[in-house]
Amino acid sequence: MGRAPCCAKVGLHRGPWTAKEDALLIQYIHSHGEGNWKALPKEAGLLRCGKSCRLRWLNYLRPDIKRGNITPEEDDLIIRLHSLLGNRWSLIAGRLPNRTDNEIKNYWNCHLSKKIQKEALPNPKTKPIESKDKKKKKKNKKTKKMEKAEETTKIHLPKPVRISSSFKYGFESLIEPGRMGGECDASDLLWSDIMNFNGVVDDHDLVFQMSSIDSLEANMLEKLYDEYSRLLFSEDYNQ
DNA sequence: AAGGGGGGCAACCGCAAACTG
DNA sequence: ACAGTTTGCGGTTGCCCCCCT
Numbered sequence: 690m691g692r693a694p695c696c697a698k699v700g701l702h703r704g705p706w707t708a709k710e711d712a713l714l715i716q717y718i719h720s721h722g723e724g725n726w727k728a729l730p731k732e733a734g735l736l737r738c739g740k741s742c743r744l745r746w747l748n749y750l751r752p753d754i755k756r757g758n759i760t761p762e763e764d765d766l767i768i769r770l771h772s773l774l775g776n777r778w779s780l781i782a783g784r785l786p787n788r789t790d791n792e793i794k795n796y797w798n799c800h801l802s803k804k805i806q807k808e809a810l811p812n813p814k815t816k817p818i819e820s821k822d823k824k825k826k827k828k829n830k831k832t833k834k835m836e837k838a839e840e841t842t843k844i845h846l847p848k849p850v851r852i853s854s855s856f857k858y859g860f861e862s863l864i865e866p867g868r869m870g871g872e873c874d875a876s877d878l879l880w881s882d883i884m885n886f887n888g889v890v891d892d893h894d895l896v897f898q899m900s901s902i903d904s905l906e907a908n909m910l911e912k913l914y915d916e917y918s919r920l921l922f923s924e925d926y927n928q
Numbered sequence: 929a930a931g932g933g934g935g936g937c938a939a940c941c942g943c944a945a946a947c948t949g
Numbered sequence: 950a951c952a953g954t955t956t957g958c959g960g961t962t963g964c965c966c967c968c969c970t
Binding site for chain 1: 936938939940941
Binding site: 704705724725726727739740743747770775776779790791793 | 958964
């Protein structure tokens with residue numbers, strides 16, 4: 690026996706969303722706001738589970754989402770952030786305004802991981818994910834020798850950790866309250882504070898991993914983020 | 929023209945953190 | 950403090966479409 694499903698699936702719609710379902714979800718969220726995903730489907734008249742509604746809203750229906758056309762600057766930033774953070778898609782997405790973690794994850798798996806492999810950059814933190822379907826398709830082409838070579842080079846990642854919403858929406862949450870407000874702008878704190886933070890953490894904690902990054906790389910990334918922000922919000926870029 | 933293979937991406941799954949009573 | 954519930958996340962699946970042979 691497996692674990693019980695997150696919601697009663699009997700009678701619930703699955704698969705692609707219809708325009709009507711989208712309209713119902715948008716209408717409900719416009720009048721009631723986000724949240725309470727568990728109760729939302731029932732109240733909105735949707736035959737979907739709450740998780741499905743949340744995902745649809747966050748990854749597709751939200752009005753401020755930027756979709757497709759990932760710029761070379763974003764591309765570069767994703768690669769650099771990934772080399773530093775690994776598969777923390779929500780964290781990476783948090784540094785790319787209006788992009789969703791799902792889009793970045795898909796973009797990485799489809800484009801960037803291959804690009805990186807092609808360029809033979811050292812130390813990619815993960816190998817690209819392949820579906821069973823695709824694995825099946827490709828398996829026939831592989832020789833046993835190749836499979837053995839892959840096995841020996843398998844990379845094991847530390848288990849991803851959950852980042853709380855306060856952390857996700859601003860690293861300033863890690864900083865003592867006195868530093869916020871009048872004398873110090875939150876935007877000044879971002880990368881430098883992340884890199885200097887030394888919280889009480891365990892082996893698998895993201896912050897621990899961040900604090901272990903050497904200062905050279907930290908400075909590089911801080912500069913990178915700074916440059917990217919300037920570029921993104923400059924008039925030229927927005928034209 | 930047909931069909932097999934691969935790319936792209938929306939959506940689902942299961943785990944675990946965060947929240948609540 | 951603890952158990953149950955909700956939410957957020959990364960991994961994975963599978964469908965659709967296009968391209969190549």
